[in-house]
Amino acid sequence: MTTQLFSWPRYLKKTAFHYCPGCGHSIIHRLVAEVIGELDIGAKTIGVPPAGCAVLAYNYFDVDMVEAAHGRAAAVATGLKRVLPDRIIFTYQGDGDIAAIGTAETIHAANRGENITMVFVNNGVYGMTGGQMAPTTILGQNSTTTPGGRDQKRDGAPLDLSEMLGITRGAAYIERTAVNSPKNIRRTKKALTKAFKTQMTGQGFSLVEILSPCPTNWKMTPVDACKWIEGSTAPFYPLKVIKDIVTNI
Amino acid sequence: MSGNHVIGEAAIRAGCRFYAGYPITPQNELTEYMAGAMAKLKDGTFIQAESELAAINMVLGASAAGCRAMTSSSSPGISLKQEGISFLSAMDLPAVIVNCMRGGPGLGNISPSQGDYFQATRGGGHGDYRNIVLGPATAQELADLTMLAFDYADKYRTPVMILQDGMMGQMMEPAVMPDPVDPKRLPPKPWKLDGADGRPSRIIKSLYLDPAEEEQINWNLAHKYEKITDEIQRAETYRTDDAQIIIVAYGTAARIAKGAVNRVREKGVKAGLFRPISLWPFPTRILKEVNKKVKDFLVFEMSTGQMVEDVRLSLEGKGNVRFYGRPGGVVSTPIEIAEVIEGKFGRV
Amino acid sequence: MMGYILALTAMRDGKNVTYLPSYGAEVRGGTANCTVCVSDEEIASPVASSPDFAVVLNQPSMIKYQGLIKSGGLMIINSSLVEGDPERDDIEIIKIPANDMALDLGNEKTINMIMLGAFVAKTGITTPESLMNGLKEVLKVKKAGILELNRKGMEKGAEYAGRF
Ligand SMILES: Cc1ncc(C[n+]2csc(CCOP(=O)(O)OP(=O)(O)O)c2C)c(N)n1
Numbered sequence: 001m002t003t004q005l006f007s008w009p010r011y012l013k014k015t016a017f018h019y020c021p022g023c024g025h026s027i028i029h030r031l032v033a034e035v036i037g038e039l040d041i042g043a044k045t046i047g048v049p050p051a052g053c054a055v056l057a058y059n060y061f062d063v064d065m066v067e068a069a070h071g072r073a074a075a076v077a078t079g080l081k082r083v084l085p086d087r088i089i090f091t092y093q094g095d096g097d098i099a100a101i102g103t104a105e106t107i108h109a110a111n112r113g114e115n116i117t118m119v120f121v122n123n124g125v126y127g128m129t130g131g132q133m134a135p136t137t138i139l140g141q142n143s144t145t146t147p148g149g150r151d152q153k154r155d156g157a158p159l160d161l162s163e164m165l166g167i168t169r170g171a172a173y174i175e176r177t178a179v180n181s182p183k184n185i186r187r188t189k190k191a192l193t194k195a196f197k198t199q200m201t202g203q204g205f206s207l208v209e210i211l212s213p214c215p216t217n218w219k220m221t222p223v224d225a226c227k228w229i230e231g232s233t234a235p236f237y238p239l240k241v242i243k244d245i246v247t248n249i
Numbered sequence: 250m251s252g253n254h255v256i257g258e259a260a261i262r263a264g265c266r267f268y269a270g271y272p273i274t275p276q277n278e279l280t281e282y283m284a285g286a287m288a289k290l291k292d293g294t295f296i297q298a299e300s301e302l303a304a305i306n307m308v309l310g311a312s313a314a315g316c317r318a319m320t321s322s323s324s325p326g327i328s329l330k331q332e333g334i335s336f337l338s339a340m341d342l343p344a345v346i347v348n349c350m351r352g353g354p355g356l357g358n359i360s361p362s363q364g365d366y367f368q369a370t371r372g373g374g375h376g377d378y379r380n381i382v383l384g385p386a387t388a389q390e391l392a393d394l395t396m397l398a399f400d401y402a403d404k405y406r407t408p409v410m411i412l413q414d415g416m417m418g419q420m421m422e423p424a425v426m427p428d429p430v431d432p433k434r435l436p437p438k439p440w441k442l443d444g445a446d447g448r449p450s451r452i453i454k455s456l457y458l459d460p461a462e463e464e465q466i467n468w469n470l471a472h473k474y475e476k477i478t479d480e481i482q483r484a485e486t487y488r489t490d491d492a493q494i495i496i497v498a499y500g501t502a503a504r505i506a507k508g509a510v511n512r513v514r515e516k517g518v519k520a521g522l523f524r525p526i527s528l529w530p531f532p533t534r535i536l537k538e539v540n541k542k543v544k545d546f547l548v549f550e551m552s553t554g555q556m557v558e559d560v561r562l563s564l565e566g567k568g569n570v571r572f573y574g575r576p577g578g579v580v581s582t583p584i585e586i587a588e589v590i591e592g593k594f595g596r597v
Numbered sequence: 598m599m600g601y602i603l604a605l606t607a608m609r610d611g612k613n614v615t616y617l618p619s620y621g622a623e624v625r626g627g628t629a630n631c632t633v634c635v636s637d638e639e640i641a642s643p644v645a646s647s648p649d650f651a652v653v654l655n656q657p658s659m660i661k662y663q664g665l666i667k668s669g670g671l672m673i674i675n676s677s678l679v680e681g682d683p684e685r686d687d688i689e690i691i692k693i694p695a696n697d698m699a700l701d702l703g704n705e706k707t708i709n710m711i712m713l714g715a716f717v718a719k720t721g722i723t724t725p726e727s728l729m730n731g732l733k734e735v736l737k738v739k740k741a742g743i744l745e746l747n748r749k750g751m752e753k754g755a756e757y758a759g760r761f
Pocket of ligand 1: 274
């Protein structure tokens with residue numbers, strides 16, 4: 001007798017990812033697709049991908065997807081959800097998309113308590129455009145627009161968007177996780193599950209921030225990139241539940 | 250140096266000491282160049298803004314303070330800047346804006362395109378205004394026109410746009426860099442805000458609730474635009490003297506068209522090139538001059554047809570205007586354009 | 598990199614040049630390419646309809662670009678990575694096993710100079726001396742060892758091309 005332990009998630013299309021080797025987007029795509037499958041919500045889920053490395057996410061998720069302009073996903077998701085309150089709406093965004101150009105949309109969606117789920121991939125750089133500083137780039141970290149490393153006086157301090165969102169009244173559930181180890185990957189999946197359930201039970205705004213490796217722009221091997229998260233990024237952005245007023249899940 | 254780097258270096262040499270931008274391909278080299286270059290200057294500021302909206306408004310602030318300021322982006326980002334450009338225009342504030350055009354609408358793609366001609370030359374944002382728009386076609390022109398853009402911006406107190414595309418921005422070609430300008434030696438700006446210390450306070454604004462007053466503001470702008478139209482029309486004419494057909498193209502398309510002109514000339518087709526350099530004001534006067542001898546025109550653009558309208562308006566019905574376009578980031582080759590010239594008109 | 602070295606070298610020789618890289622989604626191992634125009638006269642179009650020469654480093658590029666080359670032109674192929682022949686009988690074809698030669702030299706990074714050496718020897722667009730100067734300027738290295746290695750690569754490429 002054989003037991004199948006591993007299979008292609010129902011809600012991922014059978015296409016090869018375009019992501020670089022060692023990129024966290026691939027893992028996170030898989031996790032989101034698995035959660036959608038396990039919660040059996042694929043038929044009523046609509047996703048909003050960003051401008052960013054994940055811009056082609058609509059080629060991978062086998063659910064309805066609508067593109068948003070750079071940073072505007074929260075607004076697009078708000079529109080979708082208000083018209084279709086019984087559908088499950090999620091956005092999938094990078095740190096530049098959600099925490100720089102889209103900060104206003106994101107904060108106000110959270111503050112309104114929009115019943116949507118946002119997946120926030122924090123890789124500390126603008127991946128798609130070639131490794132410029134992101135709002136989340138940590139101090140001292142090199143990027144193509146912070147010659148000599150990010151300097152607080154010149155470039156500003158890193159922004160902890162999730163903590164900011166945590167103080168909005170509308171936010172129901174916010175957790176920060178990572179995908180740099182099997183343990184953290186499992187934790188991320190749990191957090192995503194809870195975030196979607198928060199929406200399914202109508203309890204309001206949910207967001208999971210995921211620290212994710214970008215070996216290409218960090219100019220590291222994939223293994224070193226995972227270690228860098230552990231040693232440098234996670235101490236800056238502690239992995240924890242930031243807000244949780246969700247009940248009965 | 251890539252074209253984007255050339256613009257950056259020329260801007261520094263023009264005395265630009267403030268740059269704010271937001272990453273977008275295919276102009277990132279310019280943003281990155283400014284990050285490095287401003288870091289080396291004592292009086293230079295580089296800011297990676299949180300959005301293009303923020304970047305253009307930072308430029309507005311720097312400009313109000315009297316600093317030569319620049320921002321750059323590519324098509325989708327330029328759309329976001331339009332609100333700020335409208336405000337700059339209304340407030341008579343100088344600024345230089347570089348648009349490294351890419352395929353659109355929407356996110357489109359990152360290939361070279363000329364789809365933003367209307368947006369650039371018709372004002373782009375809300376309200377009754379125009380911007381000076383310059384369309385470089387060589388690395389040398391990227392350098393020279395960038396210098397000139399800052400001068401025009403200050404002279405006419407208006408935003409100036411450099412309209413290039415992904416190919417110009419990425420291409421490398423030799424250019425001689427102009428001599429640097431010392432920002433302290435530039436003509437003074439008696440309108441700038443630097444604190445009402447021993448002088449009456451100043452206001453830079455765009456709100457005029459009284460329609461009569463707003464009308465006057467609009468007429469003031471219109472008179473400024475008339476003056477600009479009169480003073481700065483620029484174009485290159487190439488092998489037009491004995492030409493029987495003229496290709497009209499700007500920027501990258503003009504480079505390809507020039508190659509096509511040379512090709513068909515070898516076969517005895519008397520073709521020439523008219524290349525607008527100032528896209529607004531459109532070089533109507535110079536085109537009319539050419540039109541005295543030539544009646545057949547072929548407009549080639551990397552769009553579905555935008556500048557062709559200005560060509561038709563300029564000719565006022567006194568020419569036969571055909572159009573050939575490749576939108577969406579497709580780059581034609583000189584052979585293709587040569588075939589268009591020959592195909593329709595045969596051998597002249 | 599290779600095209601850039603060539604363009605810079607030709608510029609230092611006093612020629613008109615344009616160097617147009619492909620950018621964007623094309624990745625290593627794919628069909629990333631660049632176009633270099635070198636001329637005594639002003640260069641009208643940096644976009645080449647039909648290049649005189651092509652240096653092809655891998656299989657996908659050979660398939661994609663073989664049709665472009667001008668009749669009577671030249672294609673230099675990295676035969677370490679390219680199998681088979683282009684479907685053209687009106688162009689000259691030279692095959693250089695650049696990866697293997699580079700490994701013999703002890704450094705894969707010399708592939709560029711092996712191919713460039715062959716290209717320059719065959720076309721005479723510039724001289725080996727100028728090319729070495731161009732390389733120095735681009736790499737910004739002064740280490741004699743690295744330069745020597747690249748010089749050897751260039752010479753090996755030229756020598757190999759000489760056999761055709
Ligand atoms: C208005 C506008 N400005 C800029 C861009 C270019 N752009 C595309 S993705 C991106 C940022 C990508 O960074 P991030 O959101 O951190 O996601 P990542 O690529 O790292 O996953 C930018 C600036 C755009 N598409 N639209």
